[in-house]
Amino acid sequence: MKHRTRPAALLLAACMAGALLTGCHGSREQAAFTVPDSFDTSRDYEITFWAKNDTNKTQTDIYRQAIEDFQALYPNITVTLRLYTDYGDIYNDVITNISTGTTPNVCITYPDHIATYLTGDNVVVPLDGLFTDEKYGLGGSELAFDGPAQNEVMPRFLEECRLNGHYYALPYMRSTEACYVNKDMVESLGFTLPEDTLTWDFIWEVSEAAAATKGADGVYAVNGQEVLIPFLYKSTDNMMIQMLRQLNAGYSTASGDVQLFNDTTKDLLLDIAGHTASGAFSTFKISGYPANFLNAGQCIFAVDSTAGATWMGCGAPLVDIDPSEIVEFETAVYPVPQFDPAHPQMISQGPSVCIFNKEDPQEVLASWLFAQYLLTDEVQIAYSQTEGYVPVTEKARSTPEYQDYLSRAGEDDDDHYDIKIQAAQLLLDHPDDTFTTAVFNGSASLRNAAGQLIEDVTKGVRRGQTVDDAFIDQLYTDTAALYHLDSVAANGAAKADLGPLPGTAAALLAALAAAWACILAYVARQAVRARKKVKKE
């Protein structure tokens, strides 16, 4: 049996981030990076690459192969790989290392995290100048490899890496969420799956019907088992964010004004509470991985990342539960449920790559060359095939190799596992239907808060609490305080209490006031003297 490690809660180190980044404003402050005229190949460079994988050996092998191939092209650059399986751990380690000036050179990251890194001066390298550099930029003339030009990187994904008017990252891989459905169970309940898009109404209706099959003996007629979670959602922050987006309801403004705690959110939470009460819904944090329940015939609608598709379905190449517990069923793959199926909206997610600034511009340039190498067709295609990811460049997508890969869905339950390729195809089929949330210093907290609302409502119902307007109002207050959302100003900066005026400042103001008083007194005295002099004359 394989095991996926139970993740620690992905709550980010707020105060630690703040406190440690404060240390950036000191002796370790670095000069802004400027692109050197040429890359000095007479020198040796050692760069570090912090990478995240999905606890997937193939992914780590691809990273290693990419490093090996890159080093063959640039023998004077040595890349050291450090592996993570959790974005939160990378974030925490980066924060710690910013204060000591020991950041990695190249790092897999999320734009939300970069927004925090940017609170330090010149910590993350803006990539605008590098993108367009004639020799070493995207598709540059002096590159030792065939990288994509800027217009070959999917513009929507590239735009996700833009913060405060500058590009601070390159997209590396993209995914979205998918709804993996036990089609057999839906049909056994007398429903027919729609052709293209699931609606929230449909999912709730089927889930309620499934939950209602529970007999007096505790066994659900629909699956013949004592366990059934009809609708199970992995990432409840995504769930809330997508629901609000589909309803065109408030979440945040682009500048960081928090709008999450609104009436639409309340209606959604009360609706979720009702479905939880009837046993139709639960979450990963409360019950476990959706894939385990889906594959055991204990879940009908499992929402998880397309980058988790290799765990989904009874033929999944990756499995956590005992093989004897897996039931046979047909898996259907859909976009996340929608309120308006004619205008589907789904989250865009996936890793990006940023570069940390160093004193030596040549070292930064070496880092940039490696980061750019990760966008070559070989790396993009190989990595995207490990899960339901899609390449971020049109260049890679249009290769015969990648098209051949897509066309062979279902040929086997490994490289061409049909659920995985369907999940990737889902994102490819919706190039204009994805979105991301605004990124600002504090956006990571807001995201966590959005999910926490659903978690707390679901737990509240399960624990016999009355979930009503008053409960939600209190939850809003508690959640805003917990995630410091009541102290984030509209521009994403904190509304800090600056405390009493320092003594030096008070002395300064007093001195200035005294000086101006004396000046005025002197001017007045001179004026009086002048008048007296005129009178005497």
Added chain:
Amino acid sequence: MKKFLSVLLALGLAVSATACAGGASSSSEAASSEPEATPAAESEAATSEAAAATGEVMTYDEYMAAAVDEAVTIESCVQAKQSYYAEQGTATVYLQDEDGAYFAYDMACTQEEYDAMTEGTRIRVSGYKAEWSGEIEIMDGQLDEILEGDTYVAEPLDVTELLGTDELESHQNEKVKFTGLTVAPSTIEGDTTEYAFLYNYDGSGTQGDDVYFNVEYNGETYQFLVESYLCDSSTDVYKAVEALEIGQTIDCEGFLYWYEGVNPHITSVTVAG
């Protein structure tokens, strides 16, 4: 008078320059120390959430009889603790007394309380009973009190003969030991090499991650692990597993954690032959 004013203004300018420097510094600090993420208040909030659960202390039998999601309060003794999660003010703790064992996942406590909890320390915990992928645990719990008086350190129960039986699950979370196990090979997909251990279950990790190893007993193979939050790479057990060789006979101690089946968190490995 002019001289006096000049001196006063010069002084003002000097003080002003000093204050500006400090001000700039303060200003940037204020901006960067903005409470970006979450948790400082995490423990406080976790505490208030769990506070609702605080009630009469249950016996072990009452706890086991309680339904999932029911509020529970228990008193038991710390057997081991995973590393403190400062960002959210929690720690995961293995508890056991004469009657049975508990697993308190992400229990809210302060750093000082965490430090005060040593092996055997008796504590009172309130939270909600939960089942996560087969593991029975206290979720959203809080440390109510560190209790003075009796301490208890469990002797590991030898459950070797229970491997592969349904009865094993009834000892969930207990401190246990296994004797006379044989180190069995672990493999990585697409690689025929046999390894005595892997970083992460599939070999995708590096030193510092959880270490998995297979053991064989009575012809059946079981997967054990050293949980890095409980025993990191500096511990003896972590190093002992890194030094294992296929075919060795070993004795193990640890806690009978459950994840979709038996998934012991090993704390001690002794090579017996």
